[in-house]
Amino acid sequence: MAGNLGSEIRRIFDNMEYGPAPESADVAKKWLSQHKDSLGHFINGEWVKPENRKTYTTCSPATGEALADTIQGEEEDVNLAVSCAKTAFQSWSQLPAHTRARHLYAVARNVQKHHRLIAVIEALDNGKSIRETRDCDIPLVARHFYHYAGWAQFSDTEMREWKPVGVVGAIVPWNFPLMLLTWKVCPALAMGNTVVLKPATFTRLSALLFAEICHEAGLPPGVFNVVTGNGSFGSKLALHPDVDKVAFTGSTPVGQTLRRLTAGTGKKLSLELGGKSPVIVMDTADIDSAVEGIVDAIYFNQGQVCSAGSRLLVQENIFDDVIQRVKERLKHFRIGHSLDKAIDMGAIVSQAQYNTIKEYVDDARATGADVFQPDIPLPAKGLFYPPTLITNVQTVSRVVREEIFGPVLVALPFRTAKEAGNLGNNTNYGLAASVWSENLPTALELAITLKAGTVWVNCHNLFDAAAGFGGYRESGFGRDGGKEGLYEYVMPKWERTIRQNVDIDIKTFGASFGSGTSPTPGQGGPSKSQLCPNGKQQPLVDHTYKVYYGGAQKRPDGCYSRPIYAAHDKQTIVAYVGDSNRKDVRNAVEAAHKAAPGWGKRAAHNRAQIVYYMAENLELRRQEIAERISLLTGKTLENSFKEVDLSIQRLFYWGAYADKYGGNVQETTLYGCTVCIREPVGVVGIACPDEFPLLGFVSLFAPAIVRANCVVIIPSDKYPIPALDFYQVFDTSDLPAGVVNVLSGNKDHISKYLTEHQNVDAMWYFGSAEGSKFVEFTSAENVKRTWVNYGKERDWMDQDQGQGEEFLYHATQCKNIWMPMGTTFSN
Amino acid sequence: MAYNPGMELDMGWVNGAVVDLPAVNRRAATLLTKRTVKKSWQAAWLLRAVTCIDLTTLSGDDTVTNVQRLCFKACNPIRQDLLDAMGMGDYGITVGAVCVYSARVKDAVQSLKQAGGAAIPIASVATGFPAGQVPFETRLKEISMAIGLGATEIDIVISRDLALSGDWGKVYEEIKACKAACGENVHLKTILGTGDLGTLTNVYKASLVAMMAGSDFIKTSTGKEGVNATMPVGLTMVRAIREYFHKTGFKVGFKPAGGIRTAKDSCAWLALMKEELGDEWMRADLFRIGASSLLTDIERQLYHFVTGRYAAAHQLPM
Structure with missing residues (x-):
């Protein structure tokens, strides 16, 4: 022990600083070098590397260091993967429920076996902290497989009215690369579907590793396939005629695009999209705990969480106090390399994302908001952004309305629980929310009032396989997790797969009104029956059907009516009914x-x-x-x-x-x-x-x-x-x-x-194939839920x-x- | 050492306190996964922990013999060769204090003098430790007697019966009387007996009342309750300390005691102080760990750090 050590210990003893606590990257490097730092698709139980593909080099956002080359797939790669999945579906969907349960269980066990390797790969590739991949992402992956092994076991009892849809095309984002793909794959496989997955460009490694692990766990070839490629490659997957269902997690604009692309085709679709989730702190809350909750809400995974609590709403009588405490808390933040075990935040996933975040914050600053960022060290290299708190903003502010997807929190005061609910719901999104209060009636009423798929009371960003996760409004539709998540991957047993392409002009569809419907004299009218009370003939009281809303019959706005004819005689008008506009x-x-x-x-x-x-x-x-x-x-x-x-x-x-x-x-x-x-x-x-x-x-x-x-x-x-x-x-x-x-x-x-x-x-x-397409296409605008019949009648x-x-x-x-x-x- | 003069009892503040146990549990659990120290940092932190230990013996069979042994260990907590190897041989590393029953204070005074550690504070538990179920007058008397015998710090227990019945006014009055009995030069550490208080909200309230009454330290437990120094309890108390500091400007120290046995635990507690209160609260004047066997484990860890080998118990002085 030399003098250097002595002076080092003395220095640390005096200043009580933290030191580096690195997790070794060796295990990940070893796996990558086994593949010569170059990965293909994983299709039908084997690595597939077609000739002449462009490559994408995936890098560690913490350092910029290149990790491995992956390939940019082309259409024929999608075709290969989908056809393998389709073939595999024939046998996989026919397996006894118990056998599928065994397969899912085996995957869970193998994920646990490789826990450390997966955690390190994920942290390196995404930039998130090893603590989060180790303690959150990967345990949830295993938990999901255990939970859905159970649903596989029950698939022909609890879900006996339903059958699998076929091949699922899953497209997942980069923020929880492996965890989110699991949310799609587990229910899909449990119900007997097969899957072709496209991971996000920035984060392909864990999906590919996972495919290899599934194969090793004995999952039959073709049941789960991973193909890599860019965004339009993802569209090719979604549009492939043999893909029966598209499961997507990602941004709202891409979700809307997928809705439009698949409209009218008969493909099932579930979308888990963006959010601007409120964190509501009542004056009855445990404020210190709420402050920690805020940290969990917005700074977890660098704020790159769809359910991030990015809007802090605080009762006005404790607003200043809460803001002060959050600021003090942020001064204790540590930011660093994803493999450092003692950090609160790692790197932002990409330069583009970093720029977006910075641009939002700069814009807020320029428009007069107060931007707080703690004076803490950031690594000199790498894509690190400090935790940020923005005050002096209003509901009209851009940073309050738009999803930033970074460690940026905006805070606004409110006066009453009612106003908190109104502010909380004043957003296009509806993914999640948290409510902080020790008062049960307040907390529960707010939980019911908030339009969101998940509401956490006195906590935020807790996840589990047994509870569905998904959005209201423009945060999407469908649920990942829980029994409710199964319905996204099944269809009624009586129903047949519909696959069609319908051409319509969205602009003109259904646009014309009133032509030829207006009654004109001489056109005829309902037959004039007569009554003979007391021997005197008089006409029946005229009966005109109006439209009906707000509990009353109303004359249609256009004052148009349309004749309704009897079946036996297309000339006999039974009645005129209102023609709505x-x-x-x-x-x-x-x-x-x-x-x-x-x-x-x-x-x-x-x-x-x-x-x-x-x-x-x-x-x-x-x-x-x-x-x-x-x-x-x-x-x-x-x-x-x-x-x-x-x-x-x-x-x-x-x-x-x-x-x-x-x-x-x-x-x-x-x-x-x-x-x-x-x-x-x-x-x-x-x-x-x-x-x-x-x-x-x-x-x-x-x-x-x-x-x-x-x-x-x-x-x-x-x-x-x-x-x-x-x-x-x-x-x-x-x-x-x-x-x-x-x-x-x-x-x-x-x-x-x-x-x-x-x-x-x-x-x-329930109408024509054309109308069905129109409804699905047009619903993309506000991500409406739809239910259409694609022009096929059912026996009511x-x-x-x-x-x-x-x-x-x-x-x-x-x-x-x-x-x-x-x-x-x-x- | 900082001194807390206390303040008028503010029942509005006390009654407004509320603590959410599940949320506290979550923070307590994740805090430890978010912070760790390795290698030289671990060694330095462990040495700092040593200086914060109230090396304690509180047993029915305590005699001059084991108190003496304790005091000598207090002056020489880590083997000199290990300290030398770490370049800390001349730093004067000792524990923060020794802690004994009032009947053993005299033994401690003499032993520390013999061991050359007269500067090491002597903490005496008082007020009918551990249950506090003795008449109040005798509790006050015990404080005065312990101080008379040479105690420089007094660890009292609060009346849990009063706390549980919500009679915070009475709790406040009792602690204030103890503070008066201590005077300005003897530090008052108030043991909340958190394991008896039922809820963390009560722990928070008791912390506030104890600080308002002038406690210089608040301490988790006697070591005799069913649940002693757990992280959630510690987190609750340090948050109360932080709020009290923000509102009054007075710094109150924190002493977890009972059940802290491993070197790893001691680093975790230091990290808690650093994260929730700041570096100032990582020193013996504002942070103590009440423990007896902890020191042995720290010494073993340091032995390993220096030599690369795990020590046998018999290689380290008990």
């Missing part, structure tokens, strides 16, 4: 939104009673409505009675579900309670099929409203009258105004404006097709609320 859509959507909060707060029992009451009132008019169905459609009276009776039965069926699908307790690793609440989607636009004018109508609005949605519904445009007769059923059944709004007219015209309406949360369309009389879990899936969205518990720490 975009202003009627506007009014109806407004009425629906007005009704929604009250309808949602009603006891489920009450919603059930109303729907049962509808059944009661419908039965009173059984004869009349059956006759009208027969007159309109030409069905036999017997079949028309069947339709009415089944509609009554279906009202009972959905009335029964009003209080039996509220959610469940998720068995996560949390000590406490994680509750999945199946919330309403919101205001749902529904276009009814022409087949079964009454039953189709009832089968669609009933599941929506029992699950507390409000609907704007377009009855069959050929046979709208049975639905319009329902106005009186609604009115006599105590249905609150605005819960069901009915707009008769041209289905595609009304659908166009419903789908284009930014305040409609979901669109269900059939129980499997006309009711069931599929309807509940579309009528609800899962919100997972995490509530840690405990005050007892000792005896």
